[in-house]
Amino acid sequence: MPDALDLLKTRRSVKPMELGGPAPSAAEIETLLTIAARVPDHGKLAPWRFILFEGEARLKAGETISSVFRADRADATPDQIDFERKRLARAPLVVAVVSRAGPHVKIPEWEQQLSAGAAAMNLVNAAYALGFAASWITEWYAYDRRVLDALGLSPNERIAGFVHIGRPAKPPEERDRPKLADIVTRFGG
Ligand SMILES: Cc1cc2nc3c(=O)[nH]c(=O)nc-3n(C[C@H](O)[C@H](O)[C@H](O)COP(=O)(O)O)c2cc1C
Numbered sequence: 005m006p007d008a009l010d011l012l013k014t015r016r017s018v019k020p021m022e023l024g025g026p027a028p029s030a031a032e033i034e035t036l037l038t039i040a041a042r043v044p045d046h047g048k049l050a051p052w053r054f055i056l057f058e059g060e061a062r063l064k065a066g067e068t069i070s071s072v073f074r075a076d077r078a079d080a081t082p083d084q085i086d087f088e089r090k091r092l093a094r095a096p097l098v099v100a101v102v103s104r105a106g107p108h109v110k111i112p113e114w115e116q117q118l119s120a121g122a123a124a125m126n127l128v129n130a131a132y133a134l135g136f137a138a139s140w141i142t143e144w145y146a147y148d149r150r151v152l153d154a155l156g157l158s159p160n161e162r163i164a165g166f167v168h169i170g171r172p173a174k175p176p177e178e179r180d181r182p183k184l185a186d187i188v189t190r191f192g193g
Pocket of ligand 1: 015016017018139140142143164165179
C-alpha cells in the first residue's frame with residue numbers, strides 16, 4: 005500500500021470498462037463507505053447518502069436506463085440499447101453519491117453540495133488506497149429525472165457521481181495537470 009502522499013500524488017482514474025473483479029469484499033466496502041462519510045460537513049447535516057450497485061442489481065438498474073433511452077430514441081440500435089443496459093455493470097461495484105442538499109436556515113446549499121463532492125473524492129482515494137481503482141462519472145442518466153425516480157431518489161436529491169470501483173486491467177497513464185503558476189496567486193503579491 006503506498007504511503008498517503010504517494011497515494012495522493014499518483015492516483016489516477018481508470019475508465020469503467022477497464023475495471024474488473026474481484027469486487028471489494030463486504031469488509032472493504034464498509035471501509036470505503038466509512039471513509040467516504042468522513043468529510044467536512046458544515047452543520048453536521050450529512051447532506052449526502054450512498055446507493056450501492058452490485059451483482060445482478062447493476063443490470064436491473066441498467067434496464068431502467070435503457071428503457072428511458074429507448075423511449076427517447078426510436079431509432080436506437082440493439083447495440084446501443086445493450087450498451088445502455090450495461091452502463092452500471094462495467095465495474096464490479098458502483099456507488100452513487102447522492103446529494104441531499106437543500107435550503108437550510110444557516111448552512112448554504114452550495115456548501116452542502118461541496119460536501120457531497122468531498123465524499124465522492126474520499127471514496128475515490130479510499131478505493132486507490134485499498135488497491136482498487138475508480139472512476140467518478142455522471143453521464144446522461146445522472147441528470148434524467150425518470151432514471152433518478154426509478155433508482156429511488158427523492159425529487160430534492162441529485163447525483164454527485166456514480167463512482168465505479170474495481171481492479172485496474174493495466175496501470176493508468178499519466179495526464180497533464182494544470183501548472184501551478186496558472187492557477188495560484190498570492191494575495192497582495
Ligand atoms: C462531478 C464529475 C462528473 C464527471 N463525469 C464524467 C463523465 O460523465 N464522463 C467522463 O468521461 N468523465 C467524467 N468526469 C471526469 C473523470 O472523473 C476524471 O476527471 C477524468 O477521468 C480524469 O481524472 P483523474 O485526473 O483523476 O485521473 C467527471 C468528473 C467529475 C468531478
